[in-house]
Each structure stands twice: as C-alpha cells, then as structure tokens.
Amino acid sequence: MDAAEVEFLAKKELVTxxxxxxxxxxxxxxxxxxxxxxxxPWKCPFGWPINLxxxxxxxxxxxxxxxxxxxxxxxxxxxxxxxxTPVPSPHYMxxxxxxxxxxSDNISKADTIRTLIKDLWDTRMAKLRVSADNFVWQQEAxxxxxxxxxxxxxxxxxxxxPEINPQTYEHLIFDKEAKLAQATTFLx
Amino acid sequence: xxxxxxxxxQDSDGGSEEVVLTPAELIERLEQAWMNEKFAxxxxxxxxxxxxxxxxxxxxxxxxxxxxxxxDLKVSIHRMEMERIRYILSSYLRCRLMKIEKFFPHIxxxxxxxxxxxxxxxxPEEFVFVKEYMDHTETxxxxxxxxxxxxxLQKVDLLRAVPKPDLDSYVxxxxxxxxxxxxxEPEADEQRDYVIDLEEGSQHLIRxxxxxxxxxxxxVQLI
Numbered sequence: 001m002d003a004a005e006v007e008f009l010a011k012k013e014l015v016t017x018x019x020x021x022x023x024x025x026x027x028x029x030x031x032x033x034x035x036x037x038x039x040x041p042w043k044c045p046f047g048w049p050i051n052l053x054x055x056x057x058x059x060x061x062x063x064x065x066x067x068x069x070x071x072x073x074x075x076x077x078x079x080x081x082x083x084x085t086p087v088p089s090p091h092y093m094x095x096x097x098x099x100x101x102x103x104s105d106n107i108s109k110a111d112t113i114r115t116l117i118k119d120l121w122d123t124r125m126a127k128l129r130v131s132a133d134n135f136v137w138q139q140e141a142x143x144x145x146x147x148x149x150x151x152x153x154x155x156x157x158x159x160x161x162p163e164i165n166p167q168t169y170e171h172l173i174f175d176k177e178a179k180l181a182q183a184t185t186f187l188x
Numbered sequence: 189x190x191x192x193x194x195x196x197x198q199d200s201d202g203g204s205e206e207v208v209l210t211p212a213e214l215i216e217r218l219e220q221a222w223m224n225e226k227f228a229x230x231x232x233x234x235x236x237x238x239x240x241x242x243x244x245x246x247x248x249x250x251x252x253x254x255x256x257x258x259x260d261l262k263v264s265i266h267r268m269e270m271e272r273i274r275y276i277l278s279s280y281l282r283c284r285l286m287k288i289e290k291f292f293p294h295i296x297x298x299x300x301x302x303x304x305x306x307x308x309x310x311x312p313e314e315f316v317f318v319k320e321y322m323d324h325t326e327t328x329x330x331x332x333x334x335x336x337x338x339x340x341l342q343k344v345d346l347l348r349a350v351p352k353p354d355l356d357s358y359v360x361x362x363x364x365x366x367x368x369x370x371x372x373e374p375e376a377d378e379q380r381d382y383v384i385d386l387e388e389g390s391q392h393l394i395r396x397x398x399x400x401x402x403x404x405x406x407x408v409q410l411i
Contacts, residue, residue, distance in 0.1 A: 008275075026262055028269050029245050031212045048268050057261070142372045142384060143393040145360070153360045153411060 006151050010094035011047035016061040018042075019052070046095065053102050060103040065089060066096065068109050071116040078123050084148060093121060093151045128152060214241055215273060222280040224403055227360070227410035229396050230353040231287045231295060232403065234311045242277055246270055284314065291353050292318050292325075293346040322346070355397040362391050365407040370398060 023036040033044055041061060052058045065071070065088030077085050089095060096117045104110040128148075135143065145153075209217070221235050249270055253263055288295060288310070296318055299310060310318065325346070334342045367386040372394065386392065391411065402408045 008272075011272075021261070023261060026265060028266065029211045029249060029273060030215045030269060033265070047272065048265055051264075051268065142395075145391045145393055148391060 003151070006091075007094045007098070010091035010098075011045065013046045013089065013091050013095060014043045015046045015049055015063060015095070015099075016041050016043050017049045017052070018059040018061065019057065020059070021057055046098070050098060050102050060099060060106050062099060062107045063089065063095065065092070066099070066107065066113060068112050068116070071113060071120070075116055075120050075123070078120060082127070084124065084127065084145075087149060090149050091151075093117070093149065124152065209241075211245055214238065214245070215276075218242055218273070218276055218280065220406075220409055222276050222283070224410045225280055225283045225287075228400075228403060229355060229357045229359075230400075231284060231291065231309050233307055233309055234284070234314065236311045239277065239281070239311075242273065246273060246277075285317075287353075288314060288318055289321065291350065292321055293350050294352055296322060297347060355395075355400065357396055358393055359396045359399075360391065360393050360411050361399060361403075361408045362411050363388055363408050367402060367407060370394075372398065 018039055018041050019036045020038060021036065022038050025035045026033045030045075036042060049058060049060055053060055065074075070088070074085070074088060096113065099107060100110055100114055107113065217235075218238055221232075221238060225232055249266060253266055253270075256263060295309065299308065299315065299318075302308065308315070329344060330342075334344065363386040366388045369383045370386060371381055371383055373381055386408070399408055403410060
C-alpha cells in the first residue's frame with residue numbers, strides 16, 4: 001500500500017466543520033450526512049470537507065488532540081517509553097498534513113504543531129528501526145505491534161523489496177513471546 | 189433512501205442463507221475485501237455478491253444523479269463518493285487480476301482439484317480469463333521458441349516454470365475476533381513451536397500461512 005492509498009483510507013476519519021451554507025440531509029451510499037445549518041458545527045468524514053474548504057464553503061475545526069500542550073505531552077511520553085505509546089488518532093499524520101496544508105488559517109499555532117508532529121514521527125521511526133534490528137538478530141517468528149499506524153507499516157512494506165524472499169535471508173527475525181510489547185518491522 | 193440489500197451467501201453445505209446488509213455495511217465489506225486482497229500473497233476467495241451489489245448501488249446512484257438537477261453541492265458530494273467507491277472496486281479487481289496473471293497455472297490446478305461444495309477462488313469471468321490466458325501463453329511460447337527446439341524438448345511444464353505464491357511471507361494484521369492457540373512456527377531449528385493468543389483490536393506481524401484460514405473467515409483483517 002503506498003502513501004496515497006494510506007491517505008485515501010484516512011479520509012474516512014470524522015472531522016468537525018462549520019459550514020457557511022445550509023443543506024438538507026444527504027443520503028449517501030456509505031451513510032447519511034447532514035442536515036447542514038449555517039454556522040453550526042457538524043462532524044463528517046474527512047474527504048470532502050477538504051474539497052469544500054477549497055471552494056471556501058466551510059471552516060475546518062482542528063480535532064481535540066491537535067493542541068500544542070497535548071501534543072507536547074504525547075511527545076514526552078513517547079520519548080520516555082521504550083515501546084510505542086497510543087497515538088491520538090490512527091491517522092494522525094495524514095490528518096495533520098491535510099489540515100495544515102488546506103486549513104492552516106483555521107488552526108492556531110500551525111507551525112508549532114507541524115514541528116511537534118514531525119518530532120513525534122521521527123521518534124517513532126527511530127524506535128521502529130531499533131526494534132527492527134532486534135527483531136532480525138533474534139530470529140523471532142511473530143510480533144505484536146499495537147499502536148502502529150498504517151503509515152508506519154506502509155514505510156516498512158516499502159523498504160521491503162518484493163523480490164527478496166525470507167528464505168534467501170536466513171537471518172530474518174521476529175519477536176519472541178517475551179518481547180510481545182515491542183513493535184517491530186523488517187529492515188532488509 | 190437508505191435501502192437494505194439482500195445478499196445471498198453460500199455456506200459449505202451448499203444451502204444458502206440471506207444476509208441483509210445496509211449499503212454502508214456493504215461498502216465496509218468491500219473495503220475489507222480490498223485490503224485483504226492487497227496484502228495477501230495468494231488469491232483469496234472471490235466475492236461476486238459484494239461486487240454485484242456495489243455495481244448495482246453505483247448504477248442506481250448514477251441514474252439518480254442524471255435525473256437530479258438540484259444544486260451543485262449535493263451532486264458534487266454524491267459524485268465524490270461514487271468516485272471513491274469506484275476506485276476501491278476497480279483497485280480490488282485489478283489486484284485480483286494481477287495475482288491471477290502471476291500465478292495462473294497454480295490457480296487453474298487448484299480449481300481443478302477443488303471439491304464440489306467448496307466456494308471458488310475465481311468468479312466465472314475470471315475463470316474464463318485464466319483459461320484463455322493459459323492457452324495464449326502456451327501458444328505464444330510454442331510459436332516463439334518451442335517449435336524450433338529438438339522434438340524431445342518441446343514441452344514446458346508451466347506448473348514448475350511459474351513460481352508459486354509465497355505463503356510464508358509475513359503480513360501485518362489487525363485482530364477483529366479474539367483467537368486462541370495460534371501455533372507459531374519458529375525460524376531457526378533450535379527454537380520450538382509456541383502458541384499465542386490473539387486479542388481483539390491488537391495488531392501483529394506473522395507468517396501468512398499461519399493465519400490464512402482466519403483471513404478467509406473474517407476474524408482478522410490484513411493491514
């Protein structure tokens with residue numbers, strides 16, 4: 001799965017918007033939407049509020065977790081723990097990127113948030129690389145990886161060359177049961 | 189306009205039960221089938237009922253949009269959603285075709301060996317496609333190379349020439365229903381097998397072979 005598809009999946013997340021138009025209830029195949037009243041906040045799946053915002057028809061509100069103090073707390077926790085901590089949302093990278101690109105005027109301290117998210121991402125990727133090393137050297141056959149998002153796994157899959165077989169590389173490794181709490185990946 | 193769809197499902201005894209799905213659940217199932225198909229190393233069971241129902245929904249919506257002349261916004265929202273669903277559907281079918289083209293002799297062999305009650309891995313159209321693909325490949329190989337070779341070397345065994353799907357490859361998965369006692373085989377010879385329990389909502393990295401039946405039954409989701 002490549003990054004574009006991960007973003008495609010992220011577009012199902014709900015986000016709050018404040019429309020500057022009114023519309024009755026819409027019956028989509030995937031569920032109902034609306035009705036929209038002027039200036040009344042409403043939650044809807046992420047894909048088309050971006051479209052609306054580009055047409056200047058609504059204001060996007062940042063989700064509750066996109067706040068400087070909260071992000072700093074999450075960042076601290078991530079640095080302290082060896083394993084992966086729960087993320088604010090399974091699609092935090094994609095949502096942040098899209099919101100900051102299209103709606104940075106609706107978000108306070110957009111630059112700080114951008115830096116914080118980048119730091120969080122870097123910390124997690126570093127942990128991923130370390131665990132991958134452990135994984136390979138200890139010849140495990142299974143790993144438990146809660147709290148890894150689609151984007152992380154997508155990175156792992158990309159590193160892996162599809163032509164390479166595990167049989168060719170006998171030193172491929174997976175976590176032992178004792179290390180079930182660690183997140184791991186392939187580094188080939 | 190939220191309609192309820194009837195989905196006919198075959199169980200292994202050959203009887204059929206109706207499963208009633210809302211359109212939202214149908215799209216959810218399509219997405220799950222799409223993700224599973226993307227990450228599984230082999231061709232998974234075909235789901236013709238989901239494909240047909242989704243096509244029906246899309247055509248229905250297309251018909252409505254053509255007739256509707258109301259404001260720009262509603263129409264564009266519906267169109268965006270239709271494009272999304274269409275993309276998922278075509279990506280799903282494309283993924284299956286790619287796997288069929290990659291592993292065609294093994295798929296045909298499996299289809300021949302399949303016991304009568306088991307559901308097929310191929311839809312009827314896919315089956316026709318595989319047979320034609322096989323014939324064309326054989327004809328092509330014969331015309332390009334084989335007929336110029338000495339008579340005792342003029343056969344090629346496609347089953348041995350084409351690589352098999354690698355069921356030992358590792359996949360990421362998310363657990364939807366709690367499973368117990370999954371046997372994990374070790375990499376190295378000194379280690380022994382051990383069993384693990386899969387908790388609901390957790391994510392794992394494991395060999396595809398171990399969890400293949402769970403994917404088929406829907407107890408785990410590949411990610």
